[in-house]
Every structure is written in C-alpha cells, then in structure tokens.
Amino acid sequence: MISAQARHRCRVQLQGYLFIAPWLLGFFAFVAGPMLFSVLLGFYQWNGITPFDASHASFVGLDNYGRMFRHDPLFWKSLWNTLYYAGFSVPLGICVSLLLAVLLNVKVRGIAFFRTAYYIPHVVGGVATIMMWSWVFNPDFGGLNLILHKTGIVALGQWAIDTVPGVKTFLDNHNIAWPPLWLADAFWAKPAIIIMSIWGAGAGMLIYLAGLNAIPKHLYEVAEIDGAGRVRQFFAITIPMLTPTIFFHLVMNIIGSFQVFSQAYLMTGGGPDNATLFYVLYLYQKAFQHFEMGYASALAWVLFAIIMMLTLLVIRSSRLWVYYEGEKN
Numbered sequence: 355m356i357s358a359q360a361r362h363r364c365r366v367q368l369q370g371y372l373f374i375a376p377w378l379l380g381f382f383a384f385v386a387g388p389m390l391f392s393v394l395l396g397f398y399q400w401n402g403i404t405p406f407d408a409s410h411a412s413f414v415g416l417d418n419y420g421r422m423f424r425h426d427p428l429f430w431k432s433l434w435n436t437l438y439y440a441g442f443s444v445p446l447g448i449c450v451s452l453l454l455a456v457l458l459n460v461k462v463r464g465i466a467f468f469r470t471a472y473y474i475p476h477v478v479g480g481v482a483t484i485m486m487w488s489w490v491f492n493p494d495f496g497g498l499n500l501i502l503h504k505t506g507i508v509a510l511g512q513w514a515i516d517t518v519p520g521v522k523t524f525l526d527n528h529n530i531a532w533p534p535l536w537l538a539d540a541f542w543a544k545p546a547i548i549i550m551s552i553w554g555a556g557a558g559m560l561i562y563l564a565g566l567n568a569i570p571k572h573l574y575e576v577a578e579i580d581g582a583g584r585v586r587q588f589f590a591i592t593i594p595m596l597t598p599t600i601f602f603h604l605v606m607n608i609i610g611s612f613q614v615f616s617q618a619y620l621m622t623g624g625g626p627d628n629a630t631l632f633y634v635l636y637l638y639q640k641a642f643q644h645f646e647m648g649y650a651s652a653l654a655w656v657l658f659a660i661i662m663m664l665t666l667l668v669i670r671s672s673r674l675w676v677y678y679e680g681e682k683n
Contacts, residue, residue, distance in 0.1 A: 395651035402647035411648075418652035429653070431628050432636035433660075438544055439632065440611035443551040447607055448600065451558025456592070458559065459566045469563070473556035484620045487550045491536035491621075498549075499533055508533045537622050540629040547617050547630060558603050565599035566592070597676040605668055612661050633657055 371378075397415055404410035422429050458469050475483070490497045502508045511532050515522045525532060531539050536546040569592065577587050593600075615634040618624055624631035624639070637657070641650035 392651040392654060395648050396655055398648040399646075400648050401645040402641065403645060414648070418649045419656070421649070422652060422656065428628065428631065428636060432631045432633045435544065435629070435631055436612055436614065436633040439548060439551075439614055440608060442545075442548045443611050443614075444604065444607045446548065447551060447555055447558060448603055450552050450555040451603065452562050452596070452600075454555060454559040455562030455566055456588070459563060469559075472559055476554045476557040479554065481616075481620060483553065484617055487553070487617075488537070488621050491546050491550075493533070493535040493538055496536070498536070502533060537630075538626060540627040543622060543626060543629040547614070547621070550617060551611075558607075561603055562596065562599055565596045569595045594677045598678060601668070601672050601676045605665055608664055608668065609661055612657065612664075 396418055397413060398406075398411045399414050399418075400406060400411035454472055458465060458472070493499055499508070515525065515532060524530075528541065530541045534542045534546075536542045573591050573595070574587055577591060582590065613634050614632050615638065618630040618632050618635050619638070622630045624635055633653075634657070637650050637653045640646045640653060
C-alpha cells in the first residue's frame with residue numbers, strides 16, 4: 355500500500371513536470387527532433403523540398419562524409435577561413451573586453467554612461483550594423499581608410515613600399531593591395547571582419563566587470579603594503595582571480611566564432627575568391643541554395659564535432675590555468 359508521504363512526493367513531482375511541460379514540448383519539437391532528423395539526413399541525398407520518401411531521397415551511407423573530406427576543396431577552404439577567424443577574433447575579443455573592463459572599473463562621476471556606451475553596440479546589432487561597417491570598409495570613401503590617410507599610415511606604408519627593398523615584391527607576389535581594399539580584396543577581407551568583431555566587445559566587458567567586482571579588495575591592500583605596483587597587482591592578483599571568468603568567456607567566444615555567418619553573407623557573400631566563405635555560410639549555401647540537404651546535415655554534424663572537441667580541450671586544460679578561490683591546492 356502506497357503511503358501518504360509517497361503519494362505527496364509523486365504529486366509534487368507531477369506538478370513539476372506539468373510546469374516544465376511547455377519547455378519540454380518545445381525542446382523535443384524544435385531542438386531534439388530536428389537534430390535527430392539531421393543525423394538521419396546525413397546519410398541521405400535529398401533536396402529538402404520534395405517529400406522525404408523512397409522516391410525522392412536516396413540512402414548514400416557515408417558518401418556525404420567521404421565527399422566532404424576527399425572531394426570537396428571548398429569544405430577545407432571554409433574550415434580554414436573559420437579557423438583563421440576564430441584564431442584571431444577570440445583572443446582579440448578577450449583582450450579588448452578585459453582592457454575595457456579594467457579601464458571602466460573605477461568609481462568616478464559619469465562612469466555608468468561610458469559603461470552603457472560601450473555595451474550598446476552589442477545590443478544594437480543585426481543588419482543595420484553590418485551595413486554601417488560595409489560603409490566603414492569602403493576603400494574609396496570609407497571611414498577607416500580616411501583615418502589611415504589622415505594619420506599618415508597610408509603615406510608611411512607607401513614610403514616603405516617605395517624605399518625598403520623587397521617590400522613591393524612581397525606585396526606583389528602575395529597580391530596584397532596598399533592602401534587596403536578591405537572587403538574587395540582577398541587578403542584584407544578576413545582581417546576586416548575580425549576588426550568588425552571588436553564592435554561587440556561590450557558584452558565581454560560586462561562579464562569582466564562582474565568578475566573584477568568580485569575580487570576581494572583586501573588582496574590589493576595587502577599587495578600595496580608589500581610594495582607591489584599596479585602592473586604587478588594586475589598580473590599577480592587580477593588575472594589569476596579572473597581566470598574563471600576568462601575561461602567562461604573563452605568557451606563562449608570559441609563557440610560563437612565558429613558560427614560566424616551574417617557578416618560574410620551580407621557583406622561579401624563569401625568572396626572575394628572565397629576568402630570569407632566561412633563554414634556556416636558554406637553550409638547555408640549547400641542547404642538553401644544548392645538544395646543538398648543531406649550534405650548540409652553532414653557538414654553541420656562535423657561542425658558540431660569540431661566545436662565539441664575544442665570545447666572539451668579548453669575544459670580539460672582549465673585545470674592547469676584556472677584558479678578557483680575556494681579550491682584546495
């Protein structure tokens with residue numbers, strides 16, 4: 355016979371499941387279900403438009419993956435472009451966000467305005483921001499090249515090209531334009547989008563501000579009594595105490611950088627010469643322009659595996675460099 359306590363526990367558990375039922379339904383209908391279906395699609399050739407049946411979808415086994423690794427140079431090109439972007443944008447974003455947080459971690463009148471001003475670009479994103487940056491990178495009348503001209507950087511570069519032996523030959527051999535043509539040049543296109551990624555550094559700044567405010571003030575007081583300067587305090591106290599925050603920001607930035615899409619899709623379409631053909635953009639082209647839904651699903655799961663391996667690698671390495679205040683040595 356079921357006791358009253360057991361009936362009460364079952365009633366409470368049932369109520370809990372009823373409360374989370376809308377989320378569970380949404381998860382299985384719009385996340386788990388499509389993910390499982392995409393696993394199946396990775397073994398089929400299907401255009402994504404006709405019904406998914408024996409007459410319109412053909413089972414190809416591992417052919418999609420074999421084609422990807424052995425017969426598709428654009429797969430490797432898009433993967434290299436994405437790795438290039440992640441390799442520069444992730445550390446750059448972490449450094450800029452941390453620098454902004456340190457500079458704005460002061461208690462002076464009006465500091466809230468500057469914190470808000472640096473955070474707003476992260477909120478005001480989307481197509482409008484991308485179009486604005488397209489104007490900034492315009493090689494003829496864009497704001498960035500105007501600054502380079504006004505500050506003399508273009509003139510200095512031209513002087514080096516004209517006078518330093520080997521510079522002009524190097525630029526010509528690697529097809530590098532000066533002054534930069536940015537999005538119109540295969541060499542400068544990826545650096546342009548990496549520069550653009552700094553625009554959203556305000557989100558990371560907010561995370562680091564929270565981490566800085568959580569550092570006990572007495573650590574700085576003791577270090578100051580011992581004669582440590584600001585630079586010494588930064589590297590001996592601030593950085594070690596911020597490693598959990600840096601770890602979180604690093605993981606999130608890695609995941610986000612491998613999903614870069616809208617910038618290249620709207621600004622360059624993957625060009626010039628596939629220089630900005632990032633992985634997710636290539637996946638989109640295969641799925642919704644070439645209607646190769648099975649191949650696109652295989653691409654998606656390879657991307658998932660790459661992101662998972664990099665994330666696990668960072669998590670595994672965290673025991674060597676992440677310090678938690680409450681842990682025992």
